[in-house]
Amino acid sequence: MDSILESIPDLLDVVDEAVPGTRALARPGRPAWMLLADAQGRLLSLEEFHLAVDREAATRLAADLPARLKGTSTWRAPAPKALGSGRIVAARLKGLADERLLACGFTDPIPEGHGRDVLLAAVAGGIVKRGRDEATLRTRIDHLLAEHETLRASHSLAIAAVIEEREGRIRAEQEHASQLRALMMAAADGIVTVDETGRIESFNATAAEIFGYGPSEMIGRSISILMPVPYHLWWHDGGGTGIADGDARRTTLRREVPGCRKDGSMFPMDVSVSEVSLGSRRLFIGIFRDITERKQAEEELRRLHMQNEMILNSAGEGIMGVDRQGTMIFVNPAAARMLGWDVAALVGRSMHETVHQTLCDGSASPPGECPVCRTLEGDGRSTSGDEVFWRQDGTSFPVEYTGKPIHEGGQLVGAVITFRDITEKRTLETQLRQAQKLESIGQLAAGIAHEINTPTQYIGDNVRFLDDAFRDLIHVLSACRALREGEARGPEGPAPACRSPEGLARVFAAMDEADLEYLVEEIPAAIAQSLDGVRRVSKIVLSMKEFSHPGGHEMQAVDLNKALESTLTVSRNEWKYVAEVATDLAPDLPLVTCIPGDCNQVFLNLIVNAAHAIAEKSQRGEGEMGKITVATRRENDGVIVSVADTGAGIPWAVRSRIFDPFFTTKSVGRGTGQGLAIAHTIITERHGGAIGFESELGRGTTFTVRLPIHPNPAPRATRE
Amino acid sequence: MVRRIDEISTLPQIALKVMEIANDPDSGAADLKEVMEADAALSARVLRNVNSSAYAVRTRITNLQQAIAYLGLKQIRNLAMTASVSELFKRDEQIGNYRRLGLWRHLVSVGICARLIGLRRKLPTFEDAFLAGLLHDIGIILEDQHAHEKFCTVIASLEPDVPLATIERRVLGYDHTTLAEAVAANWGFPSAVREAIRHHHNSAAYRGPDIDIVRCVEVANLICTLKGMSSVGAKLVQVSLPALQGLAITKEDIQVLAEDLDQEIAANESLFQVGTERG
Numbered sequence: 001m002d003s004i005l006e007s008i009p010d011l012l013d014v015v016d017e018a019v020p021g022t023r024a025l026a027r028p029g030r031p032a033w034m035l036l037a038d039a040q041g042r043l044l045s046l047e048e049f050h051l052a053v054d055r056e057a058a059t060r061l062a063a064d065l066p067a068r069l070k071g072t073s074t075w076r077a078p079a080p081k082a083l084g085s086g087r088i089v090a091a092r093l094k095g096l097a098d099e100r101l102l103a104c105g106f107t108d109p110i111p112e113g114h115g116r117d118v119l120l121a122a123v124a125g126g127i128v129k130r131g132r133d134e135a136t137l138r139t140r141i142d143h144l145l146a147e148h149e150t151l152r153a154s155h156s157l158a159i160a161a162v163i164e165e166r167e168g169r170i171r172a173e174q175e176h177a178s179q180l181r182a183l184m185m186a187a188a189d190g191i192v193t194v195d196e197t198g199r200i201e202s203f204n205a206t207a208a209e210i211f212g213y214g215p216s217e218m219i220g221r222s223i224s225i226l227m228p229v230p231y232h233l234w235w236h237d238g239g240g241t242g243i244a245d246g247d248a249r250r251t252t253l254r255r256e257v258p259g260c261r262k263d264g265s266m267f268p269m270d271v272s273v274s275e276v277s278l279g280s281r282r283l284f285i286g287i288f289r290d291i292t293e294r295k296q297a298e299e300e301l302r303r304l305h306m307q308n309e310m311i312l313n314s315a316g317e318g319i320m321g322v323d324r325q326g327t328m329i330f331v332n333p334a335a336a337r338m339l340g341w342d343v344a345a346l347v348g349r350s351m352h353e354t355v356h357q358t359l360c361d362g363s364a365s366p367p368g369e370c371p372v373c374r375t376l377e378g379d380g381r382s383t384s385g386d387e388v389f390w391r392q393d394g395t396s397f398p399v400e401y402t403g404k405p406i407h408e409g410g411q412l413v414g415a416v417i418t419f420r421d422i423t424e425k426r427t428l429e430t431q432l433r434q435a436q437k438l439e440s441i442g443q444l445a446a447g448i449a450h451e452i453n454t455p456t457q458y459i460g461d462n463v464r465f466l467d468d469a470f471r472d473l474i475h476v477l478s479a480c481r482a483l484r485e486g487e488a489r490g491p492e493g494p495a496p497a498c499r500s501p502e503g504l505a506r507v508f509a510a511m512d513e514a515d516l517e518y519l520v521e522e523i524p525a526a527i528a529q530s531l532d533g534v535r536r537v538s539k540i541v542l543s544m545k546e547f548s549h550p551g552g553h554e555m556q557a558v559d560l561n562k563a564l565e566s567t568l569t570v571s572r573n574e575w576k577y578v579a580e581v582a583t584d585l586a587p588d589l590p591l592v593t594c595i596p597g598d599c600n601q602v603f604l605n606l607i608v609n610a611a612h613a614i615a616e617k618s619q620r621g622e623g624e625m626g627k628i629t630v631a632t633r634r635e636n637d638g639v640i641v642s643v644a645d646t647g648a649g650i651p652w653a654v655r656s657r658i659f660d661p662f663f664t665t666k667s668v669g670r671g672t673g674q675g676l677a678i679a680h681t682i683i684t685e686r687h688g689g690a691i692g693f694e695s696e697l698g699r700g701t702t703f704t705v706r707l708p709i710h711p712n713p714a715p716r717a718t719r720e
Numbered sequence: 721m722v723r724r725i726d727e728i729s730t731l732p733q734i735a736l737k738v739m740e741i742a743n744d745p746d747s748g749a750a751d752l753k754e755v756m757e758a759d760a761a762l763s764a765r766v767l768r769n770v771n772s773s774a775y776a777v778r779t780r781i782t783n784l785q786q787a788i789a790y791l792g793l794k795q796i797r798n799l800a801m802t803a804s805v806s807e808l809f810k811r812d813e814q815i816g817n818y819r820r821l822g823l824w825r826h827l828v829s830v831g832i833c834a835r836l837i838g839l840r841r842k843l844p845t846f847e848d849a850f851l852a853g854l855l856h857d858i859g860i861i862l863e864d865q866h867a868h869e870k871f872c873t874v875i876a877s878l879e880p881d882v883p884l885a886t887i888e889r890r891v892l893g894y895d896h897t898t899l900a901e902a903v904a905a906n907w908g909f910p911s912a913v914r915e916a917i918r919h920h921h922n923s924a925a926y927r928g929p930d931i932d933i934v935r936c937v938e939v940a941n942l943i944c945t946l947k948g949m950s951s952v953g954a955k956l957v958q959v960s961l962p963a964l965q966g967l968a969i970t971k972e973d974i975q976v977l978a979e980d981l982d983q984e985i986a987a988n989e990s991l992f993q994v995g996t997e998r999g
Contacts, residue, residue, distance in 0.1 A: 139970070139973055143973070146840045147836075150838075150846060
């Protein structure tokens with residue numbers, strides 16, 4: 001409709017062209033009525049002129065018209081007020097050159113009589129001038145009125161169509177709006193719309209529920225009642241940066257803010273805000289969700305996570321998680337510290353390549369044989385106490401670790417490796433072993449001193465006897481020498497005593513005094529006994545040497561029989577008062593690859609224990625000598641060493657504990673409780689052998705050590 | 721000839737589409753605009769018509785949307801159809817008293833006159849009356865184009881006292897009303913147009929809802945022929961009393977209409993232009 005109104009020719013232009021000077025009469029702000037007629041006096045239009053011509057001019061024009069119509073008596077100038085309802089809204093004038101009225105549209109009908117008369121008069125004026133007859137004139141008037149009416153009806157129809165269309169559009173919009181409203185009300189999230197000043201315009205049921213307000217309580221109030229200061233300010237954050245009409249823009253994607261209920265209680269909520277521009281107006285749409293439960297769940301999860309983290313972080317043991325490919329996906333700080341890496345740098349690296357690529361002896365550790373890697377092949381739990389891990393700086397440290405596969409839904413997804421740096425443990429162990437060895441030697445020292453003392457004593461006695469005997473012999477020899485000197489001087493010299501029978505007698509007397517026969521008999525015996533004593537001392541010293549420093553800590557082929565003999569020798573003083581020792585050593589015993597020092601230690605522990613066991617029994621009054629039987633024999637690819645005693649036997653109660661460190665039944669000062677524990681470690685861990693015992697109370701105990709001839713796999717070197 | 725109707729595709733495709741849209745109650749201004757925009761020359765000519773003195777548009781209308789809003793769907797349809805149909809008359813030719821441009825002038829005049837009669841007889845469908853008038857003798861140009869030689873015979877055989885249709889039937893075996901009606905049905909013209917084509921020489925034979933339009937066209941045909949704007953140059957026209965009576969048209973009415981038609985035709989001079997070339 002607007003376009004039609006706009007397209008109406010400016011009447012004033014038309015009139016001014018037709019009736020020169022009309023425009024000059026126009027006085028803005030002075031409404032006037034005006035009749036328009038063409039030069040022939042034909043009516044063109046009947047207008048209420050708003051801005052145009054003053055009333056006087058209109059009246060003059062109106063008054064002038066009848067004169068132009070040359071006596072047509074039907075025309076009477078209408079009183080301007082009487083035409084007040086004839087307000088033109090649309091008129092379509094032809095150019096004045098066509099000199100005719102095409103159509104007139106009136107919102108209100110032309111008052112009956114006036115308009116008709118005017119038209120009649122106007123048209124009649126034109127026709128009369130042309131001299132046409134009355135019947136044609138009336139027909140023409142009828143035609144013009146009919147045409148006018150038809151066009152107006154058509155026009156009304158068009159308007160009605162436009163109105164109908166507009167109403168249809170409005171209806172559709174309303175329907176759309178109510179659909180949106182229904183959608184909004186039904187939404188599971190709280191929806192609140194807010195104007196630019198932060199006033200709440202509308203909200204849905206969920207929003208009312210979340211915030212605890214009644215159906216219309218929130219309308220018109222500030223959004224700050226829902227979001228305490230300063231959070232509500234962010235409604236204005238987005239600013240008005242030109243978004244197109246109807247476009248929506250998310251100013252703030254999402255935020256978690258505290259919400260405030262009507263009763264003042266606070267709760268965490270999740271808010272997302274969209275900004276919508278509607279014409280010149282901005283509208284904010286906030287979508288709220290009460291996330292109390294989610295928050296609690298998150299908090300709980302966070303707490304659990306913290307707890308786990310704390311446990312993992314504060315664990316003294318290194319903990320590494322690896323995935324199926326052996327890539328580290330988790331490393332706790334202790335592990336990183338031990339390995340000398342940053343946690344972040346370790347994650348993502350191959351576990352094996354990074355920390356376990358080389359064995360302690362410097363040879364490469366093939367992943368296939370790596371027990372950690374085998375964990376990932378589903379071998380189940382694996383542990384080892386004799387591995388090294390490598391630090392970032394290329395140094396290594398001994399570890400004890402446990403690898404445990406992780407299954408998820410029946411699928412192997414990785415493994416957790418827990419490990420400890422056992423350097424300190426190793427050091428302690430070494431120190432303990434050394435202490436125990438020192439203890440053994442200390443214990444043996446008294447016995448050995450005694451063993452050495454005995455031959456030393458009789459060697460001393462013999463030497464003193466030889467000293468006496470030699471002095472006696474000197475006397476005899478002096479007498480003999482004097483006799484010989486007298487003989488040599490002869491007749492010239494006096495020296496009758498020597499040459500004389502008296503000289504001989506003195507020799508004989510000295511010989512008698514020296515008891516030569518005794519000396520001849522005893523001196524060789526004393527010498528033989530002394531030499532034997534020296535041999536015995538040498539043997540003890542040699543045995544001690546062999547026992548204490550038998551070739552370092554390297555594996556070597558050892559004659560166990562010889563080792564056992566040495567051990568028996570140095571420990572003689574421990575057992576000789578309580579037991580006899582019998583040996584049953586296999587003559588064809590093969591050399592056994594082992595660490596001799598360690599093995600001697602074990603044998604000594606067993607022999608001393610045997611002696612102690614017998615001594616214990618003896619002290620209880622069964623004072624006969626016991627017997628210790630040391631035997632060796634070959635068995636398949638190993639060698640069995642057994643030490644049997646006829647002692648008291650091991651009480652049932654302690655049998656399971658005798659290999660435990662620091663466990664001892666001996667009185668304070670007689671044992672540290674380390675002997676058998678160390679023996680167990682040496683035999684099983686270092687040599688891959690076995691140690692066991694059989695015991696019968698009151699009858700004795702037999703310890704059996706089995707050592708492989710060729711330890712396989714090659715045992716690791718010990719660190720001491 | 722009638723059997724070959726399917727092959728007759730004289731009317732430009734665009735005209736058929738415009739017709740279809742304008743007669744579809746579910747279509748609107750947007751559809752019409754879309755169809756017409758496909759033919760820039762057509763659109764330009766329609767805009768030129770809209771901006772002519774006949775419509776006294778103060779602000780120049782520069783696009784179809786404005787034009788449709790200003791004049792309405794049916795007027796724009798009429799302008800589009802006029803422009804399209806004018807394509808058929810691009811090559812002027814004269815056969816005896818028959819000139820193609822004469823026929824064109826006859827068609828547009830009858831259209832304008834039929835509309836004028838409709839307006840003054842208060843027919844709400846006065847715009848349809850224009851279309852019916854514009855197309856009522858389309859059969860003649862079809863004969864001219866598709867059966868040219870026989871058509872020449874028809875023209876040559878014209879006698880002052882014998883109606884054209886009679887001679888057509890004699891020469892061709894059919895006449896322009898039956899031919900055009902069949903073609904118009906094929907083209908999907910609205911019924912009022914088809915009935916006007918079929919019965920514009922004899923509205924008394926027609927009983928139906930479109931009777932007023934048929935009568936308007938018959939009377940318009942009469943007036944135009946009397947004023948010398950005939951279809952094939954012949955002056956013969958039978959006055960149909962039932963039509964005049966049906967529309968309550970008196971002798972004075974005819975006189976007034978005939979007089980006013982001159983002004984109307986003058987105002988609509990741009991409609992008579994042939995072809996859609998930009999000019």
